[in-house]
Amino acid sequence: MHSFAAFAILSTLGSALAQNVSICDKYTTALLKDNNGTNQYTLLTLLVNTVVIGNYTQPNKNAVPGILTNGTYKGEDVNLLPYFNGALKSSNRGGSSGVxxxxxxxxxxxxxxxxxxxxxxxxxxxxxxxxxxxxxxxxLGCSAYNSSGFPAYGGRDMASSHAFMDLDTAQFGYFVEQVGLAATSFGVTEDDVTTVANALQKLFGYRCSPNATVIPEQGMTLNSICQNADCPLDPNPTCAAYPNNGTVMEPQAVNATNNGTTPTSSGTTPSGTTSAGGTEFTGAAVAQSAGMAALIGGLVFAMFV
Known part of the structure; x- marks a missing residue:
C-alpha cells in the first residue's frame, strides 16, 4: 500500500459524516455538548475503555466481552490477555528482544x-x-488535540510497538470481531462495521507494509501489526525494512501471569448513566454516537503496546 492510499484511509476515518466537521468534534458536541479538549478526551476514554473491558455503560444494544476475554475466531482459540498482563515477553522495551x-x-x-x-x-x-x-x-481529527485538555500522542510507531508480539491472522481477526460487537452495541450498522474493518485491514493487517504517515508528528513510519508468517503479504511489500525480513519469533512465555486473574467489566454503572458526570447515552445520542464508536473501537488494536 502506497503512502497516498494510507492518507486516503486516514482521511476516511477522520473526516466528518457531514458539514466537514471531524468525527471527534461532531460526536463530542452530540454527546457532551461543549466541544472542548476535556470533553473530547472524555469521549475517547468512554469508547476505548468499552472495547478493552467490554460493556460498562448503559444502555447498550448487545454484549461486548472486550479484548481481554478469551474467545475463538474461525474455529481457532484466541487469548489476547497474555499480551497485557506480562505473561509473554512481547513488549518492545528490551532492545533486540521482547520483555x-x-x-x-x-x-x-x-x-x-x-x-x-x-x-x-x-x-x-x-x-x-x-x-x-x-x-x-x-x-479522528479532534480539534483540541495537542492543546489544553488533550495531550499529543507520546507513543511509538505501530511496527515498533508490535515488533515482538507475533500477532497472527486469528488474533487480528478476533480483535476486529470484538470491535464490531463494540460498534454495534452503540448502534453502528453492519455495513459501517464492515467498512471500518476493511480500512483497518489495509492499514495494519498486512505483513511488510511500506512506510506511511499515520501520526504526522512522527513522519513516515512502518505500520504492520499483523507480523506473523501467516499474515497476508502487503501488495507492495517492503520486508527488508522490518527486522528479520518482516517475520517475528513467537514471544516467550514467563511464569508470572498476573496471578491468573482476568479483569472483567462486572459491576457496570447504573442504568442510563456513566461515571462521567452522569452523562446519559439514550435515544438520539446513542444513534449519533454510532460512527464514533465504530472508528474508535476499530483502531484500538493498533495500540496494544
Missing part, C-alpha cells in the same frame, strides 16, 4: 469502569491507555 511488561498493573478493569486509564499516573497501565486516547484523537 515481559504487565500493562494491567494499576487496577485492571476497575479504574476503566470509572472512566479512567488507571489509578495513578506512574504505571504501565496509565501509559498504555493514555496512548490509546491520544492516538485516536489524532486519527
Amino acid at each position: 515481559s511488561v504487565n500493562f494491567l498493573d494499576d487496577g485492571g478493569a476497575a479504574p476503566l469502569k470509572e472512566n479512567k486509564p488507571s489509578n495513578t499516573e506512574t504505571s504501565h497501565q496509565y501509559k498504555l491507555l493514555t496512548h490509546l486516547y491520544q492516538f485516536f484523537g489524532k486519527l
